[in-house]
Amino acid sequence: MSSPPPSDAPAVHGPLVIDRQFAGDLLMAVDPVTPEHTNEQVAEIFARHRWMQNLPVVHGRRPMGLINRNLFHNMMAKPYYPELYNRQSCIAFMDKNPLVAEVSTPIRQLTTMAVRTGEKVFADGFILVDNGVYAGVGQTLDLMEAMTELQERQHRQLLESIHYASLIQTALLKPARQAMAGHLPGRHWVVWRPRDVVGGDFFHFVSLEDGFLAVLMDCTGHGVPGAFMTLIAQAALERALAEHGHDDPAALLAAMNRDIKHTLNQYQTGAAGEIPLEDSDDGLDAVLLRVRPRAGQWAFAGARSPLLRIPPPQAGAAEYLRGDRHGVGYRSTPHDTRWQNHHGPCLPGERFYLVSDGVIDQIGGEKRIAFGKKRLAQCLQETRHLDMEAQEKGFSETFSTYQGPEAARDDITLIGLEPIPPHGPQERLP
Amino acid sequence: MDERLYIPATPDTPEVDFHFAQRHLSLRGESYPESAVHFYHDILQRTRAFLQGLKEDRVRVTIELKYFNSSSTKMLFNLVECLNQATADGNHILLEWLHDPEDDTLLEFGQELAEDFPDLDLRLIPTQSA
Numbered sequence A: 001m002s003s004p005p006p007s008d009a010p011a012v013h014g015p016l017v018i019d020r021q022f023a024g025d026l027l028m029a030v031d032p033v034t035p036e037h038t039n040e041q042v043a044e045i046f047a048r049h050r051w052m053q054n055l056p057v058v059h060g061r062r063p064m065g066l067i068n069r070n071l072f073h074n075m076m077a078k079p080y081y082p083e084l085y086n087r088q089s090c091i092a093f094m095d096k097n098p099l100v101a102e103v104s105t106p107i108r109q110l111t112t113m114a115v116r117t118g119e120k121v122f123a124d125g126f127i128l129v130d131n132g133v134y135a136g137v138g139q140t141l142d143l144m145e146a147m148t149e150l151q152e153r154q155h156r157q158l159l160e161s162i163h164y165a166s167l168i169q170t171a172l173l174k175p176a177r178q179a180m181a182g183h184l185p186g187r188h189w190v191v192w193r194p195r196d197v198v199g200g201d202f203f204h205f206v207s208l209e210d211g212f213l214a215v216l217m218d219c220t221g222h223g224v225p226g227a228f229m230t231l232i233a234q235a236a237l238e239r240a241l242a243e244h245g246h247d248d249p250a251a252l253l254a255a256m257n258r259d260i261k262h263t264l265n266q267y268q269t270g271a272a273g274e275i276p277l278e279d280s281d282d283g284l285d286a287v288l289l290r291v292r293p294r295a296g297q298w299a300f301a302g303a304r305s306p307l308l309r310i311p312p313p314q315a316g317a318a319e320y321l322r323g324d325r326h327g328v329g330y331r332s333t334p335h336d337t338r339w340q341n342h343h344g345p346c347l348p349g350e351r352f353y354l355v356s357d358g359v360i361d362q363i364g365g366e367k368r369i370a371f372g373k374k375r376l377a378q379c380l381q382e383t384r385h386l387d388m389e390a391q392e393k394g395f396s397e398t399f400s401t402y403q404g405p406e407a408a409r410d411d412i413t414l415i416g417l418e419p420i421p422p423h424g425p426q427e428r429l430p
Numbered sequence B: 001m002d003e004r005l006y007i008p009a010t011p012d013t014p015e016v017d018f019h020f021a022q023r024h025l026s027l028r029g030e031s032y033p034e035s036a037v038h039f040y041h042d043i044l045q046r047t048r049a050f051l052q053g054l055k056e057d058r059v060r061v062t063i064e065l066k067y068f069n070s071s072s073t074k075m076l077f078n079l080v081e082c083l084n085q086a087t088a089d090g091n092h093i094l095l096e097w098l099h100d101p102e103d104d105t106l107l108e109f110g111q112e113l114a115e116d117f118p119d120l121d122l123r124l125i126p127t128q129s130a
Helices: A039-048 A069-076 A081-085 A107-117 A120-124 A140-183 A223-244 A249-263 A372-382 A388-403 B036-052 B070-088 B104-116
Strands: A054-059 A062-068 A099-102 A126-130 A133-138 A188-193 A201-208 A211-219 A284-292 A297-303 A307-310 A319-321 A342-345 A351-355 A412-417 B005-007 B015-019 B024-031 B058-068 B092-099 B121-126
Touching (some): A039 A069, A062 A069, A062 A120, A062 A126, A069 A081, A107 A126, A120 A140, A133 A140, A140 A211, A140 A223, A188 A201, A188 A388, A201 A223, A201 A412, A211 A351, A211 A412, A249 A284, A372 A388, B005 B036, B024 B036, B024 B070, B036 B070, B092 B104
Parallel strands (some): A099 A126
Antiparallel strands (some): A054 A062, A188 A412, A284 A297, A297 A342, A307 A351, A351 A412
């Protein structure tokens, strides 16, 4: 607790107490007056202590009210008031309903009380009591400072915690990035931007003897809950891979669905949509792409996610391959849901893009509407002659121009892959 | 009966103006609250109670959402499912799905709703271009 300011000096705040948590931490000891004091005596006290803005009045050991310096002087400056009131009790100009708080009141609660007290609290401050017994006064500016400190501290703690979580999430994505770099050097790119430092978008890449498997998962939620879901999803994917191998994307989705429903105990209960508030209903959208370049084939399965395919020049226009409409793991997705594999021939120079809905649904542009699939396909089609690195840059510029000042609505992931080099088999294939 | 449910819009939740007495429910804005289940729980319950009290009635529902996240999507499905049920119970429910003419994402979502709920009188309405 701070010590009382010296009686003949202007108000000085003691050394800043770093950890002010309770009303008592704002206490300034001020000798109160009693109803026996006259207004003349009060004037003298105010004259002697120029720093003093408010003078508390007590009855016995209980607070009675607060005399505000300015108000008091304004009254006493009126014609004949000194003559009339000088010898009368000081309670004449006292505020009978000041804010009174126990020293044990938490800062946050005191702030609420101060706001409810209204405007006068800014000038008058408040009286502090210890079990109802007068203890001292407090100033609203000190209270605001303490509240700001408290919020800054809590905010910082939260951010530090999320930043640390981000280190973990980034580390978990590293093997996939390394596998991509090793398998498709110069022929891939990844834009991964969680909205809130960590997020619910997650990707996986497995380098295989005859090609690769690329997976993008967009879990419900973002931030911390989204990141939790990515861990569950990744574990489910690992188990599915161990059980079904890498060649059947649809089977992997089905296995993940069963796994996640089981892990989170998400089975349909009661009528649709009437899920108790405390029960989870989480899952993910996903796209799985298996490519075998030497065999010249790709297989894809999607859960509420498309795959964007851009054929080499003169071999057709960009197209979205639609995934199935069931999400993975949700209550409304039956336990035995099956997804479909889509197959096609893989051509030299052909590019594939795995995209999360954060890209497609981002609001922006003059009309403040979603970026959209069409615009995405157009942007990637127009830049398809560029090498992968330049194309990534092109996309990032187009997207951020479109987004403009709009906040990111969701986590954003876009992965570009070119399984076979444009000049075909003469280059060494992985 | 519940007369009206009104919730003003915030940056991440839509304006909810369910004028039950006038048989007009409207939802406008964006929807990406951290917990869509919490935001929509009460809204859905009151709407269900309202719909269950109807008998051969007509209701107009206007939805104009510019953005909704995946958990809000599920809540929207739940809402439309309730409307569909009310149709099956003998009421006429008009669902106006408003979208910007250039917004293919919103249009597609509306088309999917139409496929999933063929009994609803669902109209995809392009909004006026600015």
